[in-house]
Amino acid sequence: SAVISQKPSRDICQRGTSLTIQCQVDSQVTMMFWYRQQPGQSLTLIATANQGSEATYESGFVIDKFPISRPNLTFSTLTVSNMSPEDSSIYLCSVRAGNTIYFGEGSWLTVV
Amino acid sequence: QKEVEQDPGPLSVPEGAIVSLNCTYSNSAFQYFMWYRQYSRKGPELLMYTYSSGNKEDGRFTAQVDKSSKYISLFIRDSQPSDSATYLCAMIREYGNKLVFGAGTILRVKS
Numbered sequence: 001s002a003v004i005s006q007k008p009s010r011d012i013c014q015r016g017t018s019l020t021i022q023c024q025v026d027s028q029v030t031m032m033f034w035y036r037q038q039p040g041q042s043l044t045l046i047a048t049a050n051q052g053s054e055a056t057y058e059s060g061f062v063i064d065k066f067p068i069s070r071p072n073l074t075f076s077t078l079t080v081s082n083m084s085p086e087d088s089s090i091y092l093c094s095v096r097a098g099n100t101i102y103f104g105e106g107s108w109l110t111v112v
Numbered sequence: 113q114k115e116v117e118q119d120p121g122p123l124s125v126p127e128g129a130i131v132s133l134n135c136t137y138s139n140s141a142f143q144y145f146m147w148y149r150q151y152s153r154k155g156p157e158l159l160m161y162t163y164s165s166g167n168k169e170d171g172r173f174t175a176q177v178d179k180s181s182k183y184i185s186l187f188i189r190d191s192q193p194s195d196s197a198t199y200l201c202a203m204i205r206e207y208g209n210k211l212v213f214g215a216g217t218i219l220r221v222k223s
Contacts, residue, residue, distance in 0.1 A: 106155040
C-alpha cells in the first residue's frame with residue numbers, strides 16, 4: 001500500500017489566481033497521477049507525472065493550465081493556473097503501488 | 113458507449129441489508145478490477161482489488177468478477193449507516209496505468 005499526503009486539503013481562491021497543490025508519498029513510486037473530480041462527477045485523469053521529464057497530459061488538459069513537477073520519486077506538485085469558477089473541483093494525487101492505485105485525500109478548491 | 117457503465121443510484125437500503133453494486137464494461141483487455149469507497153469531499157479509499165475472474169472476500173465485502181460476461185459486483189453484508197458513501201468501480205489493463213472509472217453509485221443505509 002501507499003500513504004499519500006496532499007496539501008492544501010481545501011482552499012478558496014480568487015478568479016485569475018494560481019494555486020499549487022503538493023503531493024507527498026511515504027515510499028518511492030514510479031507512477032504518480034493527478035485526477036480532477038468536478039462536483040457530482042466521477043474522476044478524470046489530468047496527467048501522469050513523470051520523474052525527470054515532462055508530464056504526460058490527457059486529452060483536454062494542457063501544460064499551461066496545469067503545470068506539473070516531479071522532482072523525485074516521492075513528491076509531485078500540480079498547479080492550477082489562472083483559475084475560473086469552472087476549476088472548482090477536488091484535485092487528487094494518486095500512485096501506482098504494485099498492481100493497484102491509491103489516492104490521497106484530495107484538495108478541495110473553490111474558485112470565487 | 114462508455115467503457116464502464118455503473119448505475120449512479122441512489123440506492124437506499126435499511127441497516128442490515130445485503131447490498132449489491134454492479135458494473136459492466138466493454139473492453140476485454142481489462143485485467144485488474146477495483147472498488148473504491150468515497151465519502152463526501154474525500155479521496156477514494158481502496159476497498160477491494162481483484163485480478164482477472166473470481167471472487168475475493170474481505171470481512172463484510174465480497175468482490176466478484178465475471179470476465180466472460182464483462183460484469184463485476186461488490187456485495188456488502190450486514191450494511192451499516194457508516195457504509196453510506198459513493199462506490200466507484202474502476203479497472204485497468206494488464207500493463208496499463210490509466211484507471212477507467214464507473215460513474216459511481218450513491219449508497220444510503222438507513223438506520
